[in-house]
Amino acid sequence: MTTTEKHAMGKGMKRKEDPRFLTGQGNYVDDLVIPGMLSMAIVHSPYPHARIKSIDKTAALAVPGVKAVITGEDLVAASLGWLPTFHGFDKQMVLAVGKVLFQHQEVAAVFAESREAAMDAAELVEVDYEPLEPISTPFDSMKDEVILRDDRETKTNHIYHWESGQQDETEAALAEADVTITERVYAPRCHPAPLEPCGCVAQFDAMGRLTFWVTSQAPHVYRTAISLVTGIPEDKIRVVAPDIGGGFGNKVPVYPGYVCAIVGALILKTPVKWIETRTENLTTTGFARDYHMDVTIGAKKDGTVTALKVKTVADHGAFDAAADPTQYPAGMFGIVTGSYDFPVAFTELDAYFTNKAPGGVAYRCSFRVTEASYAIERGMDLLAGELKMDPVDLRKKNFVQKEAFPYKSALGFTYDSGDYEGTLDHALTLIGYDELRKEQAEKRARGELMGIGISTFTEVVGAGPSKHFDILGIKMFDSAEVRIHPTGTGIVRAGTKSQGQGHETTWAQIVAEELGLDPENLLVEEGDTDTAPYGLGTYASRSTPVAGAALALAARRVREKAKKVAAHLLEAAEDDVEWKDYKFSIMGAPEKSVTMKEVAFAAYTNPGEGNEPGLEASLYYDPPNMTFPHGTYIAVVDVDAETGEVKVRRFLAVDDCGTIINPVIVQGQVHGGLTEGFAIAFMQEIPYDAQGNNMAPNFMEYLVPTAVESPVWETGHTVTPSPHHPIGAKGVGESPNVGSPAAFVNAVMDALSPLGVKHIDMPLTREKVWQAVRDAQGAAASD
Numbered sequence: 054m055t056t057t058e059k060h061a062m063g064k065g066m067k068r069k070e071d072p073r074f075l076t077g078q079g080n081y082v083d084d085l086v087i088p089g090m091l092s093m094a095i096v097h098s099p100y101p102h103a104r105i106k107s108i109d110k111t112a113a114l115a116v117p118g119v120k121a122v123i124t125g126e127d128l129v130a131a132s133l134g135w136l137p138t139f140h141g142f143d144k145q146m147v148l149a150v151g152k153v154l155f156q157h158q159e160v161a162a163v164f165a166e167s168r169e170a171a172m173d174a175a176e177l178v179e180v181d182y183e184p185l186e187p188i189s190t191p192f193d194s195m196k197d198e199v200i201l202r203d204d205r206e207t208k209t210n211h212i213y214h215w216e217s218g219q220q221d222e223t224e225a226a227l228a229e230a231d232v233t234i235t236e237r238v239y240a241p242r243c244h245p246a247p248l249e250p251c252g253c254v255a256q257f258d259a260m261g262r263l264t265f266w267v268t269s270q271a272p273h274v275y276r277t278a279i280s281l282v283t284g285i286p287e288d289k290i291r292v293v294a295p296d297i298g299g300g301f302g303n304k305v306p307v308y309p310g311y312v313c314a315i316v317g318a319l320i321l322k323t324p325v326k327w328i329e330t331r332t333e334n335l336t337t338t339g340f341a342r343d344y345h346m347d348v349t350i351g352a353k354k355d356g357t358v359t360a361l362k363v364k365t366v367a368d369h370g371a372f373d374a375a376a377d378p379t380q381y382p383a384g385m386f387g388i389v390t391g392s393y394d395f396p397v398a399f400t401e402l403d404a405y406f407t408n409k410a411p412g413g414v415a416y417r418c419s420f421r422v423t424e425a426s427y428a429i430e431r432g433m434d435l436l437a438g439e440l441k442m443d444p445v446d447l448r449k450k451n452f453v454q455k456e457a458f459p460y461k462s463a464l465g466f467t468y469d470s471g472d473y474e475g476t477l478d479h480a481l482t483l484i485g486y487d488e489l490r491k492e493q494a495e496k497r498a499r500g501e502l503m504g505i506g507i508s509t510f511t512e513v514v515g516a517g518p519s520k521h522f523d524i525l526g527i528k529m530f531d532s533a534e535v536r537i538h539p540t541g542t543g544i545v546r547a548g549t550k551s552q553g554q555g556h557e558t559t560w561a562q563i564v565a566e567e568l569g570l571d572p573e574n575l576l577v578e579e580g581d582t583d584t585a586p587y588g589l590g591t592y593a594s595r596s597t598p599v600a601g602a603a604l605a606l607a608a609r610r611v612r613e614k615a616k617k618v619a620a621h622l623l624e625a626a627e628d629d630v631e632w633k634d635y636k637f638s639i640m641g642a643p644e645k646s647v648t649m650k651e652v653a654f655a656a657y658t659n660p661g662e663g664n665e666p667g668l669e670a671s672l673y674y675d676p677p678n679m680t681f682p683h684g685t686y687i688a689v690v691d692v693d694a695e696t697g698e699v700k701v702r703r704f705l706a707v708d709d710c711g712t713i714i715n716p717v718i719v720q721g722q723v724h725g726g727l728t729e730g731f732a733i734a735f736m737q738e739i740p741y742d743a744q745g746n747n748m749a750p751n752f753m754e755y756l757v758p759t760a761v762e763s764p765v766w767e768t769g770h771t772v773t774p775s776p777h778h779p780i781g782a783k784g785v786g787e788s789p790n791v792g793s794p795a796a797f798v799n800a801v802m803d804a805l806s807p808l809g810v811k812h813i814d815m816p817l818t819r820e821k822v823w824q825a826v827r828d829a830q831g832a833a834a835s836d
């Protein structure tokens with residue numbers, strides 16, 4: 054077996070990056086130390102809503118080692134008071150001016166010789182606040198009794214209205230339906246909480262060129278954004294994202310701290326480092342979800358669905374800093390019809406300001422896909438309950454059929470491919486569904502609460518075709534560069550940036566497969582804007598669908614060039630040379646062949662007359678469509694009626710992400726995402742009390758499950774390639790987070806259904822489950 058075959062596509066090659074991580078030698082932003090570097094700390098507002106009467110820097114400046122304190126007014130004077138938000142509907146204050154709008158909002162920045170001095174001094178910045186009435190729900194906000202943003206012309210807390218689909222037809226179909234269900238389901242405000250918080254180092258060199266090391270999922274977009282905000286010419290900016298300890302969508306937006314660090318480095322003429330604390334990460338940077346969704350489904354008696362309506366109220370916090378593509382304020386929420394063939398559908402959304410932190414990032418979700426998937430998968434279970442049908446039968450009855458692809462959904466997406474029933478059947482066999490239902494019936498007869506929850510989700514990932522998708526006007530393509538050295542090794546660069554996903558391995562595998570080289574000897578480099586081709590970065594599971602395609606096509610371009618050199622070496626006409634079994638050979642005479650390694654050497658030493666020397670290519674890829682991964686997830690739970698405790702006894706995830714590049718990495722992605730989905734379903738929320746206080750500002754309140762709490766994950770897969778992707782691959786990183794919350798909740802609701810409990814909003818904490826059981830028993834007793 055050749056090294057290519059050993060490590061090629063579909064093989065579970067060990068992750069090339071792991072030796073560095075496993076031996077503690079990763080290179081994170083906080084590892085960077087530059088002589089003379091200052092540390093920055095931020096002053097945060099204790100109030101969710103207050104007028105700033107004055108700020109006194111005197112005491113802070115007196116702390117030994119403190120070099121400067123800047124406030125919002127200083128930034129406004131330098132025309133740096135506001136940041137553009139990604140989709141361009143709003144702007145965000147860098148440091149508060151006039152008013153603070155959420156608890157923990159950034160008010161001032163302190164620069165000092167040590168982190169300790171900066172933090173001590175931050176506590177001594179005296180801000181005189183006049184507290185104002187806070188608004189902590191969008192339902193209060195929509196009354197417009199208090200207008201939160203006086204900087205905006207429109208005197209309302211309403212940010213925007215978005216809708217999609219056929220309203221009249223949907224209403225008519227719902228009116229005619231034999232059965233309808235309707236339920237408000239809430240996707241709670243949660244937080245990606247990467248283990249490494251956000252941070253940066255800003256340094257200007259003697260020529261005035263800025264190098265900015267930062268925890269960024271999208272370094273090129275940062276470079277452009279920094280240039281647009283600060284006026285520094287883009288060629289005078291280098292953004293470097295070194296190793297990143299998890300991103301999960303949190304490291305897509307540009308944050309106020311970054312602007313402050315750059316300003317500090319500029320005025321103090323010395324490098325500045327800023328590393329967030331855990332509390333800063335949880336309270337000020339991109340939250341996720343916070344969607345209140347009214348789901349209505351209409352169906353015939355036999356279970357055939359006839360219409361879907363979803364009306365959402367979205368809480369965007371103090372600034373509309375949601376990280377969504379420009380033309381998609383509610384992201385890809387239009388995927389809410391899921392895996393089901395709805396003849397008509399209508400969805401609308403209204404977003405409001407509140408005195409809560411800004412964000413609305415795509416936490417392991419291709420922009421609001423998790424919310425949409427949760428809404429439809431809960432809705433289908435509620436409908437099954439209403440019709441007294443098995444949720445499996447109801448789903449099978451309504452699946453988009455395998456033959457129907459490409460399938461145009463009622464909300465306008467063209468699904469590329471899928472085999473929903475095949476995947477579901479595979480999952481039912483793997484988990485032994487019929488046996489489980491039998492066991493459940495026996496337990497129910499004994500009064501025990503066992504539940505089985507299903508989610509058969511469809512996702513949309515790989516933004517995107519540039520005619521529809523852009524961020525700040527920058528089209529969402531991606532890029533790759535492949536350069537092969539004389540000895541047949543090489544360097545591969547892409548516009549993406551791994552935060553733990555394993556691109557150093559999978560990108561090498563894609564190129565190795567196309568070129569017949571050893572992926573161990575293809576160095577993958579991402580994240581440095583001085584060297585990587587321009588790309589939109591890694592989030593929304595777009596890297597494999599977009600950059601993965603660019604890599605395969607760039608490698609094929611290299612192969613085309615190599616073919617000319619091969620023809621020269623084989624003394625044959627180019628047309629008589631073919632690429633087969635990872636080698637160039639003469640058609641009909643396979644014994645005459647040359648390897649890519651031989652061709653690479655010749656490309657630099659003996660390319661042949663008229664052939665361009667060297668062996669490299671770069672390519673920008675604009676995908677024709679997105680990819681639509683799907684899966685069937687099944688959770689089995691036991692609920693203790695006495696304590697409200699839920700035990701996830703089994704959890705099976707069968708994913709279909711098209712062609713698999715590395716099955717071990719895919720399995721790791723699924724395990725990680727399921728653990729996050731489990732946390733979201735059972736323990737994680739960033740709640741605000743009625744006074745606007747953030748009630749989960751640290752890991753004592755915001756719970757992250759360890760291996761002890763997490764269930765054992767069972768996995769499986771089916772393979773339905775994407776027809777338009779050069780290697781047939783779809784994204785997978787987000788699927789487990791998108792598909793699992795509904796499976797967990799459906800399982801708990803199935804367990805509680807004998808008591809008549811229909812729905813509980815996440816997180817399904819012991820208290821909530823216990824309370825629901827008690828309420829149901831109380832209601833039964835008083836009947």
Ligand code: PCD
Nearest residue numbers: 300301302415417553559592593596597714715784785786
């Ligand atoms: N078919 C297939 C697919 C895929 N793959 C693999 O897997 C991974 C992933 O992929 P994707 O799906 O494409 O994705 P990406 O783009 O790369 O990434 C992103 C994602 O990813 C995930 N995962 C992870 N992991 C880790 N470790 N870390 C992190 O941070 C993270 N994050 C998360 C998130 S959240 Mo967003 O951002 O929210 O939107 S989105 C996201 C890579 O490596 C690849 O290559 C394979 O193999 N095959």
Ligand SMILES: [Cu+]
Nearest residue numbers: 418420421422
């Ligand atoms: Cu989302």
